[in-house]
Amino acid sequence: MDDTGSNDADVLVPGRGQPFRDATLICGTEDASSSDERGRILYVGSTSDLPTKYTKLSAVKVPVLMPGLWDAHVHYFGEAEPNLDHLAILRPALAGMRAARDVAATLNAGYTSVREVGGYGIDFSQAIEEGWMPGPHIYSAGAPISQTAGHGDLHTQPIELMHHKIAQGLPLHLADGVEEAIKAVRLQIRRGAKVIKLCATGGVMSRIDSPRAAQFTPAELRAMVEEATRTNMYVAAHAHGTEGIIAALKAGVMTIEHGSYLTKEAIGLMKEKGAILVATRLIQVSGIRHPENMAEESYRKILTVERANKKSYQEAIQAGVKCALGSDLGISNVPSDFKHGMNGHEFYLAVDAGMTPLQAIEAGTANGPDTLGPQAPLSGQLKENYDADFIALTEDPIRNIEVLAQPNKITHVWKGGRCFKSPGKPITIH
Numbered sequence: 001m002d003d004t005g006s007n008d009a010d011v012l013v014p015g016r017g018q019p020f021r022d023a024t025l026i027c028g029t030e031d032a033s034s035s036d037e038r039g040r041i042l043y044v045g046s047t048s049d050l051p052t053k054y055t056k057l058s059a060v061k062v063p064v065l066m067p068g069l070w071d072a073h074v075h076y077f078g079e080a081e082p083n084l085d086h087l088a089i090l091r092p093a094l095a096g097m098r099a100a101r102d103v104a105a106t107l108n109a110g111y112t113s114v115r116e117v118g119g120y121g122i123d124f125s126q127a128i129e130e131g132w133m134p135g136p137h138i139y140s141a142g143a144p145i146s147q148t149a150g151h152g153d154l155h156t157q158p159i160e161l162m163h164h165k166i167a168q169g170l171p172l173h174l175a176d177g178v179e180e181a182i183k184a185v186r187l188q189i190r191r192g193a194k195v196i197k198l199c200a201t202g203g204v205m206s207r208i209d210s211p212r213a214a215q216f217t218p219a220e221l222r223a224m225v226e227e228a229t230r231t232n233m234y235v236a237a238h239a240h241g242t243e244g245i246i247a248a249l250k251a252g253v254m255t256i257e258h259g260s261y262l263t264k265e266a267i268g269l270m271k272e273k274g275a276i277l278v279a280t281r282l283i284q285v286s287g288i289r290h291p292e293n294m295a296e297e298s299y300r301k302i303l304t305v306e307r308a309n310k311k312s313y314q315e316a317i318q319a320g321v322k323c324a325l326g327s328d329l330g331i332s333n334v335p336s337d338f339k340h341g342m343n344g345h346e347f348y349l350a351v352d353a354g355m356t357p358l359q360a361i362e363a364g365t366a367n368g369p370d371t372l373g374p375q376a377p378l379s380g381q382l383k384e385n386y387d388a389d390f391i392a393l394t395e396d397p398i399r400n401i402e403v404l405a406q407p408n409k410i411t412h413v414w415k416g417g418r419c420f421k422s423p424g425k426p427i428t429i430h
């Protein structure tokens with residue numbers, strides 16, 4: 001068994017910082033005998049400076065190397081219907097089997113890590129880590145926490161059924177009042193959450209609420225952030241409307257999901273607090289193209305929200321707000337053009353909103369782990385001692401950012417020093 005892997009690239013994109021030419025990356029493989037080296041990057045730099053102990057290794061030669069991609073906002077609900085109310089009657093084992101395809105598609109697209117802001121990934125990610133199926137590292141929030149009648153409630157279902165399903169493990173949670181809010185956070189921590197997700201405004205897919213309406217009281221928001229902070233965890237807030245965004249930021253929320261109605265005040269607060277915006281463009285762009293993918297009420301909402309979201313994203317980028325890329329992929333619907341594996345569309349959508357290709361790459365690699373705050377792994381950059389999660393591409397994404405949206409141009413995927421995809425060894429997805 002080989003302890004060490006060697007890779008030469010014409011161009012190496014480190015994730016944060018400038019790309020450079022004629023590079024070599026050395027990593028400890030999953031079989032490395034030293035636990036300090038196993039699955040870690042041991043050397044990144046120019047081939048001419050390679051330490052002599054590595055010069056005899058036979059290298060895999062590729063045009064471009066870069067960090068494994070990070071999606072900071074996905075869901076593995078295993079729901080095939082675009083109507084989330086179906087979640088109440090979905091059997092978890094069926095959800096898990098569908099999600100097996102979704103996680104393989106995610107890895108095949110070059111995504112070695114995701115932040116799951118709600119879904120069953122919290123329960124099945126152990127199977128990926130144990131090697132039962134190919135997929136990314138999943139850093140999950142468990143159940144998004146919502147107030148009753150909020151974005152995370154299933155509005156057409158009897159409330160008794162909701163409570164029953166939540167108790168059985170449905171990854172949604174309802175909490176009202178400070179005490180329940182604190183308990184909700186503790187329950188996600190108990191389940192293995194790496195980040196807490198709450199819903200600070202209404203949403204598009206939730207049937208009866210308005211994306212502009214604030215949800216949770218400031219006291220409830222503060223209680224949840226304080227509880228998460230005690231366990232060294234960041235809180236992510238689903239937040240479209242201005243009032244909810246500002247309330248979440250004032251309570252100490254560190255990542256704003258969607259952020260569709262940002263104002264000067266909200267942008268100023270984000271910068272002051274060092275909060276990160278995850279604008280989730282793909283779900284919006286795909287949503288307006290496909291009325292058949294959502295309920296009529298939801299489609300009416302997205303037509304307005306999408307425009308506001310793009311304008312907010314542009315203004316935030318212009319103002320220098322820190323951004324991470326997140327697709328909000330969450331439906332297991334293979335025939336649609338909004339399915340797991342399409343995560344990489346976020347890169348050109350970020351460029352379309354005003355980022356340079358290099359900024360978009362940083363947002364979709366190095367900034368990903370930053371959305372986990374103190375729980376962040378050493379990942380998202382090609383740096384010594386970081387996780388050996390990296391990919392090879394046929395062309396330079398700085399020159400053609402759209403290459404990141406084409407899984408067939410991502411020729412190799414390594415995760416934890418193990419090669420999961422290479423020419424002749426595809427990740428099979430049906």
Ligand SMILES: [Zn+2]
Nearest residue numbers: 073075117328
């Ligand atoms: Zn989402």
